[in-house]
Amino acid sequence: MKIILLGPPGAGKGTQAKQISTKYNIPHISTGDIFRKNISEKTELGVKAQSYIDKGLLVPDELTIDIIKDRLDNEDCKNGFLLDGFPRTVKQAEALELFLNQKGDKIDYVLLVKVPESSILERMTGRRVCLKCGASYHIKFNPPKVLGKCDACNSDIIQRKDDSEETVKERIDVYNKQTEPLIEYYDDKKIMHSVDGTQDIEVVFKSISDILGDN
Ligand code: AP5
Ligand code: MG
Ligand code: ZN
Numbered sequence: 712m713k714i715i716l717l718g719p720p721g722a723g724k725g726t727q728a729k730q731i732s733t734k735y736n737i738p739h740i741s742t743g744d745i746f747r748k749n750i751s752e753k754t755e756l757g758v759k760a761q762s763y764i765d766k767g768l769l770v771p772d773e774l775t776i777d778i779i780k781d782r783l784d785n786e787d788c789k790n791g792f793l794l795d796g797f798p799r800t801v802k803q804a805e806a807l808e809l810f811l812n813q814k815g816d817k818i819d820y821v822l823l824v825k826v827p828e829s830s831i832l833e834r835m836t837g838r839r840v841c842l843k844c845g846a847s848y849h850i851k852f853n854p855p856k857v858l859g860k861c862d863a864c865n866s867d868i869i870q871r872k873d874d875s876e877e878t879v880k881e882r883i884d885v886y887n888k889q890t891e892p893l894i895e896y897y898d899d900k901k902i903m904h905s906v907d908g909t910q911d912i913e914v915v916f917k918s919i920s921d922i923l924g925d926n
Pocket of ligand 2: 724725726741743796
């Protein structure tokens with residue numbers, strides 16, 4: 712199964728991705744997590760990406776597209792994958808489509824997680840993340856079992872630098888201008904399904920499972 716998770720910052724893409732990846736046994740590929748790992752390891756890519764991410768802007772397509780192509784060529788993507796945070800521009804979507812077409816492949820599902828702007832700020836400012844495994848928590852809506860520690864891998868959880876109020880507002884603006892056109896792009900291809908992301912985490916997951924089925 713080849714799936715794209717689409718939705719504004721804080722929609723719950725990462726939260727749902729962890730559960731989908733486990734249930735359907737497909738790798739969870741988050742461009743945001745890949746960039747953050749590179750930033751923490753101070754790689755050349757990390758240094759380049761950080762200047763954009765800290766401002767809430769998109770990392771240029773040229774950098775992002777090649778990373779995804781490399782990742783999708785890995786053996787573990789043969790039977791499917793779950794893309795979280797990619798594509799984010801029409802140019803990225805076209806590059807992905809061409810790349811898959813050349814292998815005789817295509818995306819099966821695009822899941823649009825819908826959350827109004829009014830909920831996003833509270834979700835983002837209360838979010839804590841694990842830099843090691845990418846798990847997301849929320850101090851109120853989804854707290855970890857042990858304060859400050861990741862349930863999955865016991866590493867420290869931290870607040871993302873781009874989760875400040877000012878940067879979140881910029882990210883929402885960038886989403887509206889650069890990513891929202893993808894809704895029409897995928898709607899035209901008749902592979903898009905909308906999910907109400909304002910429901911409880913488990914209810915959102917149930918809605919997604921109903922769309923994807925049991926296999
Ligand atoms: P990225 O890491 O992808 O950030 P994002 O898209 O802004 O999305 P988030 O990770 O902030 O939100 P999410 O939907 O995953 O929500 P989560 O599950 O954590 O990208 C970061 C940056 O990297 C970008 O700004 C850009 O610079 C760069 N980048 C990445 N990909 C790129 C690309 N393709 N091209 C160019 N640049 C790129 O949940 C949020 C919070 O809400 C959590 O606290 C969670 O616990 C809580 N929550 C989740 N679900 C619920 C629920 N149902 N009810 C209540 N609370 C909930
Ligand atoms: Mg995320
Ligand atoms: Zn972890």
